[in-house]
Amino acid sequence: xxxxxxxxxxxxxxxxxxxxxxxxxxxxxxxxxxxxxxxxxxxxxxxxxxxxxxxxxxxxxxxxxxxxxxxxxxxxxxxxxxxxxxxxxxxxxxxxxxxxxxxxxxxxxxxxxxxxxxxxxxxxxxxxxxxxxxxxxxxxxxxxxxxxxxxxxxxxxxxxxxxxxxxxxxxxxxxxxxxxxxxxxxxxxxxxxxxxxxxxxxxxxxxxxxxxxxxxxxxxxxxxxxxxxxxxxxxxxxxxxxxxxxxxxxxxxxxxxxxxxxxxxxxxxxxxxxxxxxxxxxxxxxxxxxxxxxxxxxxxxxxxxxxxxxxxxxxxxxxxxxxxxxxxxxxxxxxxxxxxxxxxxxxxxxxxxxxxxxxxxxxxxxxxxxxxxxxxxxxxxxxxxxxxxxxxxxxxxxxxxxxxxxxxxxx
Ligand SMILES: Cc1ncc(COP(=O)(O)O)c(C=O)c1O
Numbered sequence: 001x002x003x004x005x006x007x008x009x010x011x012x013x014x015x016x017x018x019x020x021x022x023x024x025x026x027x028x029x030x031x032x033x034x035x036x037x038x039x040x041x042x043x044x045x046x047x048x049x050x051x052x053x054x055x056x057x058x059x060x061x062x063x064x065x066x067x068x069x070x071x072x073x074x075x076x077x078x079x080x081x082x083x084x085x086x087x088x089x090x091x092x093x094x095x096x097x098x099x100x101x102x103x104x105x106x107x108x109x110x111x112x113x114x115x116x117x118x119x120x121x122x123x124x125x126x127x128x129x130x131x132x133x134x135x136x137x138x139x140x141x142x143x144x145x146x147x148x149x150x151x152x153x154x155x156x157x158x159x160x161x162x163x164x165x166x167x168x169x170x171x172x173x174x175x176x177x178x179x180x181x182x183x184x185x186x187x188x189x190x191x192x193x194x195x196x197x198x199x200x201x202x203x204x205x206x207x208x209x210x211x212x213x214x215x216x217x218x219x220x221x222x223x224x225x226x227x228x229x230x231x232x233x234x235x236x237x238x239x240x241x242x243x244x245x246x247x248x249x250x251x252x253x254x255x256x257x258x259x260x261x262x263x264x265x266x267x268x269x270x271x272x273x274x275x276x277x278x279x280x281x282x283x284x285x286x287x288x289x290x291x292x293x294x295x296x297x298x299x300x301x302x303x304x305x306x307x308x309x310x311x312x313x314x315x316x317x318x319x320x321x322x323x324x325x326x327x328x329x330x331x332x333x334x335x336x337x338x339x340x341x342x343x344x345x346x347x348x349x350x351x352x353x354x355x356x357x358x359x360x361x362x363x364x365x366x367x368x369x370x371x372x373x374x375x376x377x378x379x380x381x382x383x384x385x386x387x388x389x390x391x392x393x394x395x396x397x398x399x400x401x402x403x404x405x406x407x408x409x410x411x
Contacts, residue, residue, distance in 0.1 A: 001284055001285060001286075001287045003287040003288075004287070005304050005307065005308055007308065007396075007398055007399075010285065010308075010395060010396055011396055011398065013038055013039050013040070013281060013284070013396075014036045014037070014038055014039060014229075014396050015037075015039050015042065016028070016036040016037065017036065017396060021364055024363070024364040025364065026364050026366065027364065027365040027366065027401040027404055027405065028366050028394075028396075028397075029360075029365060029366055029367045029391045029392060029393065029397070029401070029405055030366045030367055030368055030392060031207065031227070031342075031343075031392035031393060031394040031397075032176050032204060032227065032343045032368075032372070032390060032392035033227075033368055033372070033390075033392070034226050034227055035207060035226070035227055035228065035229050035394050035396075036229070036394075036396065037229060037230060037231065037274070037278070038229040038230070038277060038278050038281035039281075040277040040278070040280045040281045040284070041229060041230045041231065041274045041275070041276075041277035041278040041281060042274070042277070043277060044069075044273040044274055044276055044277030044280075045231060045270045045271075045273050045274040045277070047273070048066060048069055048269060048270050048273035049270050051065060052065035052066035052069060052269075053066070053269075053270075054066050055266060055269075056070055056269070066269050069269065069272065069273050069276065070267075070269055070272055071086070072276055073091075073272035073273065073275050073276040074086035074087075074089045074091075074259065074272075076275070076276050076279040076280070076294065077089045077235055077237075077275065077279070079279070079293075079294040079295045079298060080206075080211065080279050080282075080298060081211045081212070081213045081221060081237050082211065082212040082213055082214050082215070082295065083213060083214075083237050084214070084240055085240060086259070087240065087243075087257075087258040087259050088237050088238055088239065088240050088243070088258070088259065089235060089236075089237060089259055090235070090236040090237075090238060090259045090262040090263050091233060091234070091235055091236075091263055091267045091268075091271070091272055091275075092233070092234040092235070092236060092263060092264075092267075093232075093233065093234055093268075094224055094226075094232065094233065094234040095125050095201065095203050095222050095223065095224045095234045096125040096129075096234075097234065098222055098234045098235075098236045099125055099126060099129045099199075099201075099222060100129045100132075101249065101264060102199075102220065102236065102238070103129035103130055103132065103133045104133060104249055105246055105247070105248065105249050106133075106167075106168065106197060106246065107133035107134075107136070107137055107139075108246075108247065110133070110134075110137040110139050110167050111137070111138075111139075112137065112138030112139070113138070113139075113140070113165060114137070114139045114140070114165050114166075114167045115139060115140045115141075115142055115163070115165045115166050115167065116130055116134055116139055116140075116141055116142070116166065116167055116168040116169070116170070117141075117142050117143070117144055117161050117162055117166060117168070117169040117170070117191075117196075118130055118131070118141055118142075118143060118144070118170050119143070119144040119145075119146070119153070119170065119171045119172065119376075120143055120144065120145050120146055120376040120377065120380055121144075121146045121153065121171070121172060121175050121178065121180070121182070121374075121376070121377055122170065122171065122172045122175075122201060122374070122376065123172065123176050123201060123203065123372070123373050123374055124373045124374075124375045124376075125201065125203075125373065126170050126171075126172060126199065126201040126222075127170070127375070127376065130168065130170055130199075139167065140165075142161045142166075143161075143376075144157065144158070144161060144169075144171065144187075145157065145380075146178075146180075146377075146380070148380060148381060151175075151178045151180050151329070151330050151331055152180060152182070152339075153171070153182055153183070153187070155183065155186055155187075158186070158187065158190045159190070162190050162191060162193075162194055162196065163194060164194055166191070166194050166196040167196055167197065168191075168196055168197045168198075168199060169187060169188075169190070169191040169196050169197070169198045169199070170198075170199040170200075170201070171184060171187050171198075171199075171200060171201070172200065172201040172202075172203075172204065172205075173200050173201065173202045173204070173205035173206075173211075173216075173221075174202075174204040174205035174208070174340075174341045174343075175204065175330075175343075175374065175377070176203065176204045176343065176372050176373075176374055177329065177330075177343075177345050177371065177372055177374040177377050177378070177388070177390070178329060178330040178331075178340075178343075178345065178377065179204075179330045179331065179340040179341050179342070179343035179344065179345070180330060180331060180339065180340055181205060181209075181338075181339050181340060181341060184198075184200050184216050184218060185215070185216055185217055188200070188216055188217040188218040188219075189217055191218075191219075192217065197219045197220070197242065198217075198218040198219050198220070199218070199219065199220040199221075199222075200216060200218040200220065200221045200222070201222060202221045202222060202223045203222070203223050203224045203227060204227070204341055204343065205223075205341065206223035206224075206227070206228050207227050207228045207229070207341075207394065208302075208305070208306065208309060208341045208342070209302055209306060209341075210298065210299050210302040210303075211223075213237050213239075218239075219238070219239045219242045220236065220237065220238050220239070220242070221236075221237045222234065222235065222236045222237070223235055225271070225274070225275045225278060228278055228282075229278040229281055229282070230271075230274045230275045230277065230278030230279075231268075231270070231271045231274035231275070231278075232271065233268060233271035233272070233274070233275060235275065236262075238262065240258070243258055243262070248261045248262050249264065250262075250264065251264075251265075279294075279298070282298055282301040282302065282305070283297035283298050283301050284297075284301065285300075285301035285302075285304050285305055285395065286298065286299070286300025286301035286302075286303065286304055287300065287304070288300045304395075305395035308395050309341075309342050309393060309394075309395055309397075310337060311399075312342060312393045312397055312399065312402055313337050313340075313342045313393065314334065314337065315399060315402050315403075316342070316344065316391070316393065316402045316405075316406065317332060317334075317337075317344070319402070319403070319406035319409075319410070320344065320346065320406065320409070322410070323348065323409060323410050324349070325348065325349030325350075326346055326347070326348055326349070327346055327347045328344065328345070328346045329345045329346060329347075329381055329383070329388055330343075330344065330345055342392065342393035342394070342397075343390065343391075343392045343393075344390065344391045344392070345388040345389065345390045346388060346389055346391075347383070347386075347388055347389065348389070348409065352369075352386060353369035353370070353386060353387040353388050353389045354369045354387065356369065356389045356409070357369040357389060359408065360405065360408055360409075363404075363408055365401075365404060365405055365408060367389060367390060367391045367392075367405070368389075368390045369387050369388070369389050369390070370387040370388075370390075371383060371384055371387050371388065372390060391405060
């Protein structure tokens with residue numbers, strides 16, 4: 001894209017945005033559950049499946065070409081996350097299965113009486129795997145809570161929660177229900193100070209901002225490319241020094257080198273190609289030429305995306321707050337927008353969340369109701385039974401779509 005933002009050009013880069021049903025355009029406000037795929041991502045997948053469909057490691061053309069794409073996808077992910085090396089990037093099926101997988105690896109040397117800290121603001125993918133291994137090993141679980149008024153972690157409790165027996169601290173970068181962006185650096189620092197491993201669920205921050213795992217200071221960071229304009233897959237970053245201390249869970253004949261030895265079984269090479277295309281899409285958004293590094297292009301892409309999402313957030317919040325009796329579960333102040341992603345969970349007076357999204361769906365506006373596996377949050381907020389409506393915006397959302405949703409929600 002040229003250096004100035006054009007929402008029409010951005011939307012044209014997503015084939016699905018042109019679709020209509022019975023003459024009514026689709027409005028995809030379900031981004032936190034899964035974004036639409038960028039055309040570049042789809043094209044990369046089709047190309048790989050057409051011309052390079054084989055396992056890696058062979059001497060013939062399809063294998064050689066496919067392997068080259070595999071390396072390129074790992075390098076692109078390293079640039080996306082600011083990893084020290086592509087060797088720290090592990091592809092998997094999705095975030096949940098990657099976390100179940102690494103939980104077994106990390107827990108190998110946990111002892112009865114050790115402790116871990118989990119958060120009440122996390123998607124269950126970053127809770128259940130740790131609960132399971134903690135139970136197996138007799139490890140005590142301590143909980144990092146959040147404030148139900150400010151929707152932020154209770155950072156002051158960290159000193160009391162984290163101590164010499166703490167082996168692991170797990171938290172999220174952005175909440176999939178509240179939308180809060182959390183001070184992960186502070187949590188990772190507290191974990192590091194006692195030699196504990198910090199695990200960050202970046203699934204909801206990765207679609208909206210430049211990630212820098214080195215600046216965050218965590219040890220593991222995981223995200224789901226199908227929420228970042230690519231295909232269904234999971235990506236795990238693991239700090240090289242941590243890899244050096246751990247033993248992989250692998251079949252004996254498989255490669256002994258990082259990152260391959262950390263991923264169980266044959267990966268989806270086509271998904272890796274798709275992730276590469278999605279990253280190329282983000283780079284394209286920034287409008288920088290190829291003389292800039294990929295990381296610089298990505299930084300510019302995220303700056304442009306964030307500026308547009310900021311405009312959309314202000315517009316959506318203003319309209320939402322004008323609905324009498326609307327209750328927002330998340331940061332709502334105009335001066336708080338830098339601390340949230342454009343994911344809005346709310347209830348409307350006298351209407352079940354499920355009815356609201358059915359009504360939206362009948363007008364071809366797509367949104368979710370429920371509590372989205374944010375199991376602990378739903379309990380804490382008392383919304384587990386009826387759920388909330390969740391409207392999620394992305395950089396491809398138009399102002400007209402925001403207005404269309406608001407008109408239906410206010411009716
Ligand atoms: C914050 C968060 N973490 C984890 C997950 C699970 O990701 P996956 O579907 O890739 O297992 C989700 C999915 O919605 C999520 O929003």
